[in-house]
Amino acid sequence: MKRTVATIFAGLLAASPLAAQSAEDFPTKPMTYIIPFNAGGESDISARFQQSEWEAVTGQQVVIQYQPGAGGAQAWSQLNSLPGDGYTVMGINLPHTVLQPLAGSVGYATEDLTPVHYFHYTPNAIFVRKESQFESLDQLIEHAKANPGMVTFAGSGSNSANNLAAVQLNQLAEVNTTYVPFSGTGPSITAILGGSTMAGFNYATSGVSQGDAMRMLAVASEERLASFPDVPTFKELGYDIVGGAYRGVAVPASTSEELRQRISDIVSQINAQPAFIEKMESAGFVLTDIGYDKMDEFVAERVEEYTAGAKALGIIQ
Structure with missing residues (x-):
């Protein structure tokens, strides 16, 4: 049975209080x-890749639970109602947690959340299905210039990293394409494979999960990905597009500074495990190691960047 955040909270409150322990x-x-x-x-x-390493690093297991809803906002809005004893952590994503509050009331503000570590990044990438006439990004852009508004990009939701990338491409390539938001990566990939859209702005990881069914034309990373050495970056092709989604771990605001740092250190240790590195890179993820001591500066920079993106998306003036 799926457990909600509220159910987990109630169960934790019912449990006997733990004696204080050192971080x-x-x-x-x-x-x-x-x-x-x-x-x-x-x-x-x-998170599943982390799960298999968690016990090796800490001697304790981590149990994964799901709380979907409102693009993550349902769970994030309840995070601070959970006990701050360190034993419940939550996945957190950027730019979601900046763009969602900018777009409207979602039950939380960016500054309400307490990320302690961002451990990976998934670059945006342009995909077409293998039967597509487009073999390169140049061919796709030439078609878009000749057919304004006719090139359609599937993406994982409105006001997302994928949506931002599509807006950037329109501006830099001086084209008019149509972004079609779907309720997540899975449905947007289905649209590409089924020919419902001409192409897609998705995360590079989709190229691994779909194998030869899709062709990646360009990736929004600083350097080519080890898992896709033949795919050029947007920068190589003359477009200054570097972006995607950061994912990490957050804790309730009541969590002590010592436990925040300890959890960050655990995630950093997991990031250094050879088996974890191999799994992540093979799947198309880009590892980052942004710890709690760097968090304030990192989040402030992302807020500035994504606020500018929100203006481009028309979320704010």
Whole structure:
């Protein structure tokens, strides 16, 4: 049976209080890791890769639970109602947690959330299905210039990293394409494969999961990905597009500074495990190691960047 955040909260409150423990000894029992999306997406896949390493690093298991709804907002709006004892953590995503509050009331503000570590990044990429006439980004852009508004891009939702990338391409390539938002990566990939859209702006990880069924034309990373060495970056092709989604781990605001740092250190240790590195890179993820001590500066930079993107999307004036 699917457990909601509220159910988890009630169960934790019913449990006997734990004696205070030092952050150095933490954890001494299994932990709960809440994913604010459905199973099968990038947040779930990367958490599952972490899960197999968690016990090796801490001696304790981590149990993954799902709380999907409103593009993650349902779970994030309830995060601070959970106990801050360190034993419940939640997946967190950028730019979602900046763009969602800018777009309207979602039950939380960006500054309400307490990320402690961002451990990976998934670059945006342009995909077409293998039967597509387009072999390169140049061919796609030439077609878009000759047929304004006719090139359609599937993407994983409005006001998302995919949506931002589509707007950037229109501006930099001086074209008019049509972005079609879907309720997540899975449905948007289905649209590409089924020919409902001409192309897609998705995350590079989709290229691994779909194999030869899709062709990646360009990736929005600083350098070519190890898993796709033959795919050029947008920068190589003359377009200054670098972007995607950051994913990490957050805790309730009541969590002590010591436990915040300890959880960040655990995630950093997992990031250094050879088996974890191999799984992540093979799946198309780009590892990052943005710890709690760097969090304020990192989030402030992202807020500035995504606020500018929100203006481009028309979310704010």
